[in-house]
Amino acid sequence: MVEAFKNSWITFKSIFIGMGITIRHFFGKSVTLQYPDERPVLPNNARAKLYVNIDDCIGCNLCARACPVNCIYIDTVPSTSDVDLGKTSTGNPKRFWLTRFDIDMAKCMYCDLCVHPCPTNCIYMVSEYEYSEFNRTNLIYHFSNLEPAMVAEVKEKAANEAAEKQRQREEMMRKKAEEAKMKQIEAKKQAEEKNDGEKGSEPSKKENGDS
Amino acid sequence: MELTTILFYLFSIVTIGAAAVMVFSKNIVHSAFALMFALIGVAALYVLLYADFLAATQLLVYVGGILILILFGVMLTSLGYTFNFRTITVNLVPATVLSTGAAVLLIFAFVTTEWKITEVAERPDTVYDLGMMLMGDYILPFIVAGVLLLIAIIGAILMSTRLSAENKGGT
Amino acid sequence: MTQYLLNINPIAILVHAAIPLTIILVYALVAIWAERKVAGFIQDRLGPMRVGGWHGWAQSIADLLKLIQKEDIIPADSSRFLFKFAPFMMFAASYAAFAVIPFSSSYIGSNINIGVFYLLAVTSVLTLSIIMAGWASNNKWSLLGGMRSAAQLVSYEVPTIATVLTVIVVTGSLNLMTITEMQSGNDILGFLPNWLIFQNPFLLVAFVIFFISILAESHRVPFDLPESESELVAGYQTEYSGMRWAMFMLAEYADMLLLSLLGATLFFGGWNSPFGEFMSGPFWSFFWFMLKGLLLVFVMMWIRWTLPRYRVDQLMYICWSILIPLSFINLVLVALWEVIF
Ligand code: SF4
Numbered sequence: 001m002v003e004a005f006k007n008s009w010i011t012f013k014s015i016f017i018g019m020g021i022t023i024r025h026f027f028g029k030s031v032t033l034q035y036p037d038e039r040p041v042l043p044n045n046a047r048a049k050l051y052v053n054i055d056d057c058i059g060c061n062l063c064a065r066a067c068p069v070n071c072i073y074i075d076t077v078p079s080t081s082d083v084d085l086g087k088t089s090t091g092n093p094k095r096f097w098l099t100r101f102d103i104d105m106a107k108c109m110y111c112d113l114c115v116h117p118c119p120t121n122c123i124y125m126v127s128e129y130e131y132s133e134f135n136r137t138n139l140i141y142h143f144s145n146l147e148p149a150m151v152a153e154v155k156e157k158a159a160n161e162a163a164e165k166q167r168q169r170e171e172m173m174r175k176k177a178e179e180a181k182m183k184q185i186e187a188k189k190q191a192e193e194k195n196d197g198e199k200g201s202e203p204s205k206k207e208n209g210d211s
Numbered sequence: 212m213e214l215t216t217i218l219f220y221l222f223s224i225v226t227i228g229a230a231a232v233m234v235f236s237k238n239i240v241h242s243a244f245a246l247m248f249a250l251i252g253v254a255a256l257y258v259l260l261y262a263d264f265l266a267a268t269q270l271l272v273y274v275g276g277i278l279i280l281i282l283f284g285v286m287l288t289s290l291g292y293t294f295n296f297r298t299i300t301v302n303l304v305p306a307t308v309l310s311t312g313a314a315v316l317l318i319f320a321f322v323t324t325e326w327k328i329t330e331v332a333e334r335p336d337t338v339y340d341l342g343m344m345l346m347g348d349y350i351l352p353f354i355v356a357g358v359l360l361l362i363a364i365i366g367a368i369l370m371s372t373r374l375s376a377e378n379k380g381g382t
Numbered sequence: 383m384t385q386y387l388l389n390i391n392p393i394a395i396l397v398h399a400a401i402p403l404t405i406i407l408v409y410a411l412v413a414i415w416a417e418r419k420v421a422g423f424i425q426d427r428l429g430p431m432r433v434g435g436w437h438g439w440a441q442s443i444a445d446l447l448k449l450i451q452k453e454d455i456i457p458a459d460s461s462r463f464l465f466k467f468a469p470f471m472m473f474a475a476s477y478a479a480f481a482v483i484p485f486s487s488s489y490i491g492s493n494i495n496i497g498v499f500y501l502l503a504v505t506s507v508l509t510l511s512i513i514m515a516g517w518a519s520n521n522k523w524s525l526l527g528g529m530r531s532a533a534q535l536v537s538y539e540v541p542t543i544a545t546v547l548t549v550i551v552v553t554g555s556l557n558l559m560t561i562t563e564m565q566s567g568n569d570i571l572g573f574l575p576n577w578l579i580f581q582n583p584f585l586l587v588a589f590v591i592f593f594i595s596i597l598a599e600s601h602r603v604p605f606d607l608p609e610s611e612s613e614l615v616a617g618y619q620t621e622y623s624g625m626r627w628a629m630f631m632l633a634e635y636a637d638m639l640l641l642s643l644l645g646a647t648l649f650f651g652g653w654n655s656p657f658g659e660f661m662s663g664p665f666w667s668f669f670w671f672m673l674k675g676l677l678l679v680f681v682m683m684w685i686r687w688t689l690p691r692y693r694v695d696q697l698m699y700i701c702w703s704i705l706i707p708l709s710f711i712n713l714v715l716v717a718l719w720e721v722i723f
């Protein structure tokens with residue numbers, strides 16, 4: 001009996017405490033933002049749409065590699081020696097043409113992981129969050145500012161230069177290899193004069209294969 | 212025709228029709244709901260006889276109590292709510308004999324009774340008179356009925372506790 | 383009652399019948415909106431804000447229009463007649479009960495002697511219509527909801543009737559108008575109105591029991607097991623849509639108002655003004671009456687957004703082991719009090 005009274009006392013007490021709390025909230029201020037009429041002020045580090053300041057990008061590809069869902073696509077072409085791409089605002093020299101810098105915001109999960117690795121702080125989130133589209137492909141944002149003609153041109157130039165360099169390198173390699181061969185031959189001659197013809201050819205083959 | 216008469220026939224038709232549906236329906240739950248309509252019709256007939264207390268009691272006890280318990284029972288039994296009944300006569304000969312006997316008796320009683328016909332009149336205070344009569348002239352039957360119900364309740368409680376005790380012992 | 387019907391011309395009857403109907407309809411629209419507002423405010427939200435300008439006042443009207451246009455879906459395996467009939471029976475039952483509610487000092491639908499008794503009898507049909515809806519839908523959620531409501535209403539009818547009986551013991555009348563008239567005046571402690579709740583302490587207990595049981599009878603949280611959304615989808619309403627569903631909603635809110643008004647009549651002096659003669663009269667009495675009823679409705683909403691739901695066994699335990707014994711003991715105590723004082 002006493003137990004029952006105690007229990008009902010506790011029940012009523014807790015009910016009234018609960019009702020007190022709810023009535024306080026009833027008269028309290030609401031936290032609702034009337035969205036299209038009022039907009040929230042986003043904090044500075046809010047995660048929303050990504051933006052790339054393409055002028056500062058050095059094409060290091062760190063952001064694309066950091067992205068867990070691989071939604072950043074970067075193609076770079078090394079600049080040729082006749083053009084100077086200048087420096088970023090942070091002072092890093094730019095060495096690549098960015099022929100493609102796409103971010104697929106449909107895939108992006110706003111993890112912010114791409115922002116921090118960037119050495120020039122040129123990829124960051126801006127507080128714009130209303131960019132829904134009817135077509136998913138419209139959510140792929142293109143940040144590269146090169147014209148297609150320009151892209152073709154720099155690609156060709158780069159290819160030419162690369163070919164040139166390759167040729168030079170091969171030349172150098174050959175020279176080096178020959179020098180090495182000569183040295184070896186001399187060294188072997190000095191060491192053992194009997195079997196120099198047989199053993200000298202093997203290391204030179206190896207070096208050719210490596211280069 | 213007077214409005215009362217029209218209402219009387221309306222509710223009589225409802226009552227009889229519902230009763231017929233109740234008897235001939237193949238689905239026991241449909242029967243139960245038909246019974247509800249019949250009971251409500253009877254309650255309306257009581258109202259037409261100025262027996263308002265009786266009508267309300269009819270609703271409260273039969274519709275609100277017994278019928279719900281019937282439905283509850285029907286639905287709790289296995290297959291109660293999807294089961295179709297075969298409404299065929301099982302024991303043809305005894306059933307015929309019994310029902311004929313009952314019909315003869317009823318008709319006999321109906322014909323031979325001297326029906327007292329009184330003009331229906333509105334009473335100002337049905338409940339008051341009813342209470343006075345129950346507590347005065349009819350106190351004995353009232354108490355006997357009460358005791359009977361009490362015994363029934365105690366019996367039901369006893370049976371259910373024994374059942375649950377057995378269940379507990381068994382498992 | 384019949385005499386009364388026959389002596390009045392049909393138009394008067396229609397007008398008479400239309401008054402409670404108008405009240406119910408207007409109330410239901412307001413209450414559904416208010417319920418959402420109350421829910422919103424309690425959860426620090428705003429609730430509906432768009433439709434109609436000021437605080438979304440036209441939201442329920444828009445919802446109603448939407449519901450009217452909706453397709454009336456009837457499940458293929460349902461029991462068609464009962465399925466279609468149930469919502470209307472439910473509304474008819476709660477509407478019929480309004481006949482004996484004294485809305486104002488000069489208006490009552492039907493001034494019959496057995497007022498409260500009639501009201502309780504008619505509302506018991508509600509249960510049946512819920513079972514009907516639940517069974518006819520041929521859906522397990524609906525059936526479970528129907529069964530739960532049957533068990534719940536049959537059980538909670540007992541404490542309700544017992545507490546109503548305590549009031550009747552004090553007033554000696556079943557007529558709600560008479561009961562209200564008995565509560566006019568401001569005599570208790572010199573200033574308190576003569577409402578029954580102030581008249582003796584056991585009636586306060588009776589009111590608490592009564593309020594708990596009407597919460598259960600109108601399926602409000604914490605006793606909303608027949609339609610508990612989180613476990614039974616929507617209970618007996620699961621298969622309903624469009625207009626029929628709207629009828630259920632209407633009946634439910636009408637039932638809530640009915641029981642609140644009954645509580646206001648029995649314990650809070652009905653249409654009596656709390657200030658004695660000040661602000662009384664037919665119109666003001668209507669105002670006071672609705673105010674009291676709507677306050678109780680508000681408390682119901684308030685409780686709904688505060689408390690969690692009981693389990694079925696707890697529900698039955700509360701009723702059979704606590705409320706029923708308590709209400710009967712209380713009945714005896716009130717009777718003793720009446721004999722002594
Ligand atoms: S925010 Fe995350 S998911 Fe989006 S682009 Fe950056 S790294 Fe990828």
Ligand code: SF4
Pocket residue numbers: 052056057058059060061062063064074117118119120121122123
């Ligand atoms: S990490 Fe920064 S600099 Fe490097 S590619 Fe990405 S955006 Fe450009």
